[in-house]
Each structure stands twice: as C-alpha cells, then as structure tokens.
Amino acid sequence: MKPILEIRSISKKFKINQGASPYLSLRDRLSDLLTIGSARKEDFWALKNVDFDVNPGDSIGIIGKNGAGKSTLLKILSKITPPTEGRIVSRGRIASLLEVGTGFHPELTGRENVYLNGSILGMKRKEINHRFDEIIDFAGTEKFLDTPLKHYSSGMQLRLAFAVAAFLEPEILVIDEVLAVGDAEFQKKCLGKMEDVSKSGRTILFVSHSMTAIQSLCNKTVFIDKGVSTGILSVADGVHRYLMGNILTKSGEERFETTPGVSRAAQILEARLLDNNGRVSNQLLTCDDTFVEIVWENTKGVKITPSIELVNYDGVKIFWSGDTASDWDGAGKMDKGKYRSRVCLPANFLKAGEYSLILGLYTQSPYEYHHIILNTLHFSLTDPMDRRSLARGEMTSQFEKFILLPLLNWNNQKIE
Amino acid sequence: MTDSEEYVIEPANGGLLNLKEIVQYHELLYFFSLRDIMVKYKQTVLGVLWAVLQPLLLMLIFTMFVGRSLRFSSGDISYPVFAFSGLILWLAFSSGIINAGNSMIQNSQIIKKVYFPRLIIPMSAIIVSIIDFLVAFVVFIALLIFYQQNVGWSAILYWPLALLLTIVASLGLGCLLAALNIKYRDFRYAIPFGIQALLFLSPVIYPVSILESDWMQYVLAVNPMYAAIILFRLPLTTVQPSLPLVYVSITSGLLLLIAGLTYFKRTETYFADLA
Numbered sequence: 001m002k003p004i005l006e007i008r009s010i011s012k013k014f015k016i017n018q019g020a021s022p023y024l025s026l027r028d029r030l031s032d033l034l035t036i037g038s039a040r041k042e043d044f045w046a047l048k049n050v051d052f053d054v055n056p057g058d059s060i061g062i063i064g065k066n067g068a069g070k071s072t073l074l075k076i077l078s079k080i081t082p083p084t085e086g087r088i089v090s091r092g093r094i095a096s097l098l099e100v101g102t103g104f105h106p107e108l109t110g111r112e113n114v115y116l117n118g119s120i121l122g123m124k125r126k127e128i129n130h131r132f133d134e135i136i137d138f139a140g141t142e143k144f145l146d147t148p149l150k151h152y153s154s155g156m157q158l159r160l161a162f163a164v165a166a167f168l169e170p171e172i173l174v175i176d177e178v179l180a181v182g183d184a185e186f187q188k189k190c191l192g193k194m195e196d197v198s199k200s201g202r203t204i205l206f207v208s209h210s211m212t213a214i215q216s217l218c219n220k221t222v223f224i225d226k227g228v229s230t231g232i233l234s235v236a237d238g239v240h241r242y243l244m245g246n247i248l249t250k251s252g253e254e255r256f257e258t259t260p261g262v263s264r265a266a267q268i269l270e271a272r273l274l275d276n277n278g279r280v281s282n283q284l285l286t287c288d289d290t291f292v293e294i295v296w297e298n299t300k301g302v303k304i305t306p307s308i309e310l311v312n313y314d315g316v317k318i319f320w321s322g323d324t325a326s327d328w329d330g331a332g333k334m335d336k337g338k339y340r341s342r343v344c345l346p347a348n349f350l351k352a353g354e355y356s357l358i359l360g361l362y363t364q365s366p367y368e369y370h371h372i373i374l375n376t377l378h379f380s381l382t383d384p385m386d387r388r389s390l391a392r393g394e395m396t397s398q399f400e401k402f403i404l405l406p407l408l409n410w411n412n413q414k415i416e
Numbered sequence: 417m418t419d420s421e422e423y424v425i426e427p428a429n430g431g432l433l434n435l436k437e438i439v440q441y442h443e444l445l446y447f448f449s450l451r452d453i454m455v456k457y458k459q460t461v462l463g464v465l466w467a468v469l470q471p472l473l474l475m476l477i478f479t480m481f482v483g484r485s486l487r488f489s490s491g492d493i494s495y496p497v498f499a500f501s502g503l504i505l506w507l508a509f510s511s512g513i514i515n516a517g518n519s520m521i522q523n524s525q526i527i528k529k530v531y532f533p534r535l536i537i538p539m540s541a542i543i544v545s546i547i548d549f550l551v552a553f554v555v556f557i558a559l560l561i562f563y564q565q566n567v568g569w570s571a572i573l574y575w576p577l578a579l580l581l582t583i584v585a586s587l588g589l590g591c592l593l594a595a596l597n598i599k600y601r602d603f604r605y606a607i608p609f610g611i612q613a614l615l616f617l618s619p620v621i622y623p624v625s626i627l628e629s630d631w632m633q634y635v636l637a638v639n640p641m642y643a644a645i646i647l648f649r650l651p652l653t654t655v656q657p658s659l660p661l662v663y664v665s666i667t668s669g670l671l672l673l674i675a676g677l678t679y680f681k682r683t684e685t686y687f688a689d690l691a
Contacts, residue, residue: 014689079425079531080688088425102529107455119447120530148458 002091004203005054005077005172010086012047012072012227046072047083050229052222054172056092059204061218061235063211063242069227070207074174077205092171092203095121101161106150110141110160113149117164131167139163166193172203211239211313243313243354247378252282254376266304266361266370269338270295273379282379286352286405290345292377294359295338302363303334304370306341309358310350311375318350318403322362348407352383428685437533444532448540452515453547467548468555471503478503478621490623493652494563501652502620502645504552505578509586509641510611512545516590517607520598520687527687534684535677538594542586549579560652571651578648581669585640588673591680598687619645624661637661640669 047069054060064070075081077088078096103120104113114135118128128135136142139160141152149157175194194217198204208214214221214235221238223230225245233241253272274291275281284290298304307322321343357377362369438445457463475496483495490498516538520527523537560567596603615621618641627633636642643665646657 075688076425080528082428082685083425084427086427090423090425091421094423103523103526105451105455107458108451112451112454116447116451119444120526120532122530122532125443 001055003053004056004091006089007050007052007054008087008089010047010050010073010076010083010088011045012069012076012081013084014044014046015042045227047076047224047229048227050086050224050227052229052231054203054205056171056203057201058220059198059206059218060232061214061221061238062205062207062224063214063221063238064224065242065245066209068224070224071176073224074176074205074207077174090172093122094172094174095165095168095170096174096176101157104149104157104161107148109148110136110145110152113160114164117161121165121168122170123168135163135167138166162193170202172205173197174205176207210315211242214239243380247282247354247380250282250378252280252377252379256373263299264370265300265302265363266296266298268294268296268359268361268371268373271357271359271373271377273377274342282377284379284381285347286350286381286383287347289347290379290381292343292345292357294341296341296361296371297338298334298336301334301336304339304361305364306343307360307362308343309360310345311356311358312403313354313356316403317358318355322360324364349404350381351402351405352381354378354380434533438535438539441532441536445536445540445543448536449543449547452540452544456544464551467551471500471507471552472555474503474507475500482621491625491653491655492566493649494565497559497563497565497652498623498649499621500556500559501649502618504549504556505582505645505648506615506618506620506641507552508545508549508579509582509644510615511548512542512582512586513590513593514607514611515541515545516586517593517597517604519590520594521604524598524687534687535591535680538590538680539587542583542590545586546579546583549582565652568651574647574650578644581644581647581666582641584673585644585669588640588669588676591676592672595680595683599683614639614641618642624657625655633658633661634664637664638668640665640672643669 050069050073062070062073072081074096076083077090077094079094101117103117105116108116114132115125115128118135119125123131136145139156139162141156141160144152144156149160152160173194194204194206198217204217206214206218218235221233221235223233223238223241230238230241253270255270256268258267258269271292271294272280273282273284274293275284276288276290278291292308294306294308296304296306305323307320309320310318312318323341323343355378356375359373359376360369361371460466462469478499479496483490483499493501519537519541520534527534527537559565593603593607617636618639619636620641624633624636624646627636643662646662646665650657
C-alpha cells in the first residue's frame, strides 16, 4: 500500500527582521537602499528536514512545544505557505479544521454564508446543494436561514461554521488544537466528529497539547522540537518525549528576572523543588515528600501570602494552596525584606506523572495578586514500584483515570 | 482507498499562470464576486442606484462647468454623451483597480487559512466593477436615445472590445497594486493620487484633438485606457482615430497585464507569510 502522504525533507525558512516593524514599508525599503551594509535580516528555520510517511487510515498526533514548528507544518500541508525545501506528495484531498468559519461575512444571511464558506473550503456547489439540509439540521439554525449572520449569537455562528466543515469529506483531515477554543460542548462535538472521521477510515493529522486527547484519538505520533522531527513514533513514545522534554531541559530550580519599570508590592525571586533530603531536583518520587521553596521579596511592607497551584500535563489544575493557616489577619503589616517560604507536597498523595506549578504572591485583604508565575518548575513524579509504595505499587497502571492517588488511613474491622 | 489524484507540494518556483487551476476554482470566483456585490448593495442605502448616480453626477458637473466653459468641441458627439461614455469606462477602471488593490488585504484572514489560487481575489473585485459598469451602461443607452445620438453597427464589435480592454487594463494594474499593497503597507496611500492624475491624462472629459503636439498625444496613448475610450466612442462618430496611437495603448495595456500577473504570481506564495 502506498502512503497517502509522503513528506520528504521539508524545511521552511523565515527571515526575521530584527528591530523592524512586522510589515514592510516602501519608505523603509527606500531608506534601506541609501544605508549600506545594514545586515538586519536573520534566517530562522521553523522546520528542518521533516520527513515521514502517513498511511491511509492513520491518525497521527503531532506533538511539540509552542513554537516547535507544528503549525508551520500544517500550513505547508494545507498549501497556505510553500516549503523552502523538500517535497510532499499527497494522494488525497487535504482539508483542515483550521478553517472553521473562514470567510463568514456578517452582512450575508446564513444560507449565503453556507454557500460561500463551503466553496472556500473547496466544496462544489452541487455538493453543497446536496448536503444543505443536513448542514442546517446539524447546526440547528433553520429558523434563521435568511437572517444576516450579524444577528446570530456567537454560539450559533460557531455551530453553523462547524456544520459546514463537518460535511467536508476530504481523504486527509488536518486539525489544529486552535479548535479547542470554543466552549466545552463545542469541543466535545469536535472530538466526537474526529472520532467518527477516524473510524470511517480516513486519515487525520492532529496537533494538540493535550496528551489525553492524543492518547485517545491517535495511533501514531510525530514529535517536533525546534523544527526537527523524530519521524513516526508510537503514541506512548511521543507523549513521553514531550513530557520529559520539558523536565530534562530544566533542573528543578528557577530564577526570575525583575521586570524593569514594574514595581510590585512583592516579587518572586527564586523557586526550587527539593526532595526528601533537601537536594534540588525535578525528578521525584511519589512515596517521598516533595518541597516547593519560594524566595521572594516584600518591597512595600504590606501583608503578603505565598501560594501555589499544581497543574498536571493535561492542563488540569489539581489544587490551589495558600498559607491560610498560619498567622495572617488581612490588612496587617509585615516587614519589608526577603523571605523564604516552603511548602510540602506530601508523600503518597499525588499519582505518578508530570506536573508544573503556578506560583503566586497575594494579599488577603483587600484581595489582590501581586505576582504570578505561570507554568514553571516542571517535574515528574515516579512510583518506585517497590516496597516503599507497597500500598499502591503495581496497581498504578490501572489508575490512569484518577487525578489524585492519596494513601488514606483505613479502618477495617470484622463486625459479623 | 480510492485511487485519487496525486497532489504535489513543492517550494515556490514562481511558475506561470495556472489557468487550469483558475477554471477549476471558477465556483469560488463566482461566490466571491456574489459576496462582494451583495455586501456592497446591502451596505449602501442607494444600492444599485449608486452605480448609476456616480457617472451621472460627474457627467452633469463636467458638462456644466468644463464642457460649457472651456467650449472644446467634442466633434459630432454631444458633450454629455461624450463625457458619460468616457466616465463609465473610467469609473469601471478606477474602481476596479482600487478594489482589486485593496482586495488582498481585505481578505487576508481567508488567505492565511485556506489555499486557493490567489488571483481569484483581485479577479472577483474586478468583476464587481464590471457589474457596476453594466448597470450604468443601461443608462448610457437611455442617454443615447435621449440625445438622439447616431450609433453605428460597429458598436457590436467595438463596445465589447472596449470593455475587454478595460478589463485587461484594470486586471493588470489591479494585480500589481494588490501585490504591492500586501508587500508594502504604505503603498496604498499613493493609489488614489495616481488614479486622479491618470484621469486628467485620459481622453475622458476632453477630446484628444485639443492637444496640439504629437508627442503629447503619444504620452497620452501610453495610458491603457486610451484605446478603450477611443474605441468605445468610435461607433458614435465619423471622426477616425489615429490607429498607431490606439495600437500603442493596446500594447501598453497588454504589457501591463503581463507585468501585473507576473509580479502577482511571484509574490503570491508568500502572501500568507506577509499578510
């Protein structure tokens, strides 16, 4: 069987104009001609020799950090921008759900927009005629067919847009996570549609940061880092690379620059993760206590409370914790100066996996956050699978669906 | 898997105009034009009337203030008919290149998200101006009857030819401007000025015969709209035009079309990066 998509050493170069405005202007161009030797342009390779094959019926998850080059790859695949080098052979029509609602015009009616949008997405007028009732039915907007789109609620617009896209029938469907911007119901609908599509044997390329979505929808992955791809990997390998990539490149300790010109009542300076023995690390064990240490400065003398939020790699915020228990009474005073706060994530409480933290400094009354650092101190928790975690040990693999895995005190008695 | 076509995606090579692809996408061209026409007529109170009022008002102004005061002879064509015939072509041309010039920026949201031959966008902008022209053309016919203007049978040949030349001129220049506008964002401020200047370098409101020296006539003939306007008026008059001048103008229009399309094609593939 021939692959449906052959991607052969695709590279894409952008020129970065250092210190210039994003748009060219004729004035600048003319003044450039007069100044000699201003080498302000810098080459930037968004993709470098990306190479893989996709077989019919595959659903491939494309994984990578922001800026890794995933979206550029999708843009090249959907012919929006040409590659600088390389070649792609595709044996089927490619459509992308990037395009939901593209070209919708507020002055036109629902009916007119369905035709316009459909034809922009590459449907023939006949196909749209044929599918029209189904599309409107799916969107649930038949009452407003001849109302200009500007009178639609944003939810209705989204439904109509998605309905058109849902009836596209390309051999290869390209989906960017951008989709997930809609409300929860809409996301569900999209994911549902994707499952339908993948079951119907069509080929999907799916870009997402949600490893859960990748794991449930894809059968293969491609991991891209700084424009370089790994080629086809298994789902488990791709997900693991992504998660470990964030952890291995960091040490478990971060220092934060003060932003010049911004004066805060309090400022986080450093943060680190410590294991049971007080060593800095970001590869920790579920069966040990883990300490989060924040070094911060109180610059104005108001009462400050530190806080953390724990976030897992599906983006789920697991909990918030601030120092609400020790001595604080709202509007009280506090000495200026540097402080060190330490909080313990107790042993046998979280399940094995990868996490990150949100750090914050706030005042209780009047309630105000002075400094927040998002998405920092990435770490992994590993279950040692030996006597130390006997209580859960080898069952851990079955606990995927739970968020926490606390070791609680049970009291068991025989009563009869 | 169905044995479907193979598509190849390769680095841009600035290839030639892909007419086959444009034909393939003709429905999109239709829907873009339809959208622009509908939006235009829905948004303006006067709607279709605007297409008629614009040349009509300009004609009245020129007739009263220019035609009468300067008293230049428009030959055997009455001045209102003379001015109107030039104005409807001129307005088709100028609105065509303005709309086409701005079209790529206006549609940048779509360009960034979906692939289709980009040429469809300026083409649909020009179709909209042609529709306006056809509406105004009906008024032109009424005007011919009102002024009892003699019209030769040659109109069957020359009027479509004049329209074709107008399309050639506006497509060439429109594509050039569309590409320049996307590339250089400050370019569009120069366009209205250029069009205004060009109006006075066209035989729209005065006959070429008032120019005395030969070289000035040749300068005028470089304007691609020169031939269109002269040929459009040909069935109304017995005065024969200077053929070399008409050929100069037609050649200039064709060269402009080639230059416009080539430059557009060359920058086309990078529109999504620039827009």
